[in-house]
Amino acid sequence: MEEKKNDPEVKTEKVSIPDISPVDACIDHGRDILATQLGFVKDKNYDFAPEFRDMTTQLYLFGVMWKHAEELDNVENARETAFEALDTMFVRDNMKPKDAAKRVDFLKKMSKMEDGSNALAVAIGYGSRPDDHSLVEVFEHYTDDIQVSGAFWRLYDRSRKTMLYGGLFVAFVVIWFVTLFMPGNSTLAILAAGLISAALFVIPVFLVGLLIYHLKLKKAKQST
Incomplete structure (x- = not known):
């Protein structure tokens, strides 16, 4: 009876790894x-x-x-x-x-x-x-571009918060004052007074911030 010869070559299965997209x-x-x-x-x-x-x-x-x-x-x-x-x-x-x-x-x-x-x-x-x-x-x-500097961004952020919170505070104070000390005004008139007072605060702050921006930008351009 003949013995079976062992195959020296070991066959292994290839594992295919899918490519990523x-x-x-x-x-x-x-x-x-x-x-x-x-x-x-x-x-x-x-x-x-x-x-x-x-x-x-x-x-x-x-x-x-x-x-x-x-x-x-x-x-x-x-x-x-x-x-x-x-x-x-x-x-x-x-x-x-x-x-x-x-x-x-x-x-x-x-x-x-x-x-x-x-x-x-x-x-x-x-x-x-x-x-x-x-x-x-x-x-x-x-x-050297001051328009993208962090300092200008912080100036803008502070100005934005000042206009927002400051305008709301002024409007609240004016509405409270008119309601308490000037009774008889209509709700529309009271709200109008609050909005006008807020605008009178916000507009100057915005203009001052814009002026500071242009002055700094002009100074940066002159230095370069």
């Missing part, structure tokens, strides 16, 4: 790049307005994702894939879907200049390389 690939790549870049930016201690800082960072991230999408297989429109990746990433970061869609629409508008060229942050993000300081390079272009 282009959107997920862009998100993973974008998060990795951004984590490194934000570390470089943090070391610089820039003082920019929050809205400008976030918009610029997101436009840069879009450029990074756009370039990566072009390097992937089965991507017909790399630019739209990058925007879709941004939308998905915003939602995963707990932004409401409607708000995420609005944000992406805003970024689409800001990603192009009037002449049709790409915005600076997009162009630098698109041409970035691993571990370079490209996001720092973007922000360096705006360090």
Whole structure:
């Protein structure tokens, strides 16, 4: 009786791992790049307005994702894939879907200049390389731009709060005074007095804030 010969070659089954979608690939790549870049930016201690800082960072991230999408297989429109990746990433970061869609629409508008060229942050993000300081390079272009500085944003925020709370307080005091010491006025007249007094407070505060803004802007332009 012949013995069965053992086959020295062991056959193993191949386990196929499904490829991730282009959107997920862009998100993973974008998060990795951004984590490194934000570390470089943090070391610089820039003082920019929050809205400008976030918009610029997101436009840069879009450029990074756009370039990566072009390097992937089965991507017909790399630019739209990058925007879709941004939308998905915003939602995963707990932004409401409607708000995420609005944000992406805003970024689409800001990603192009009037002449049709790409915005600076997009162009630098698109041409970035691993571990370079490209996001720092973007922000360096705006360090002397007083219109996007954190100081101006804080001035605007304080002025807005002063006008809001101050106007409400003045209106309340006037309505209380008219109601208590000038009885017989109609409700409409009392409300009108409150609104007029609030306007008399808000308008000067707004004009003073606007004057300060223009003076600082003029001074910054003269210094450059």
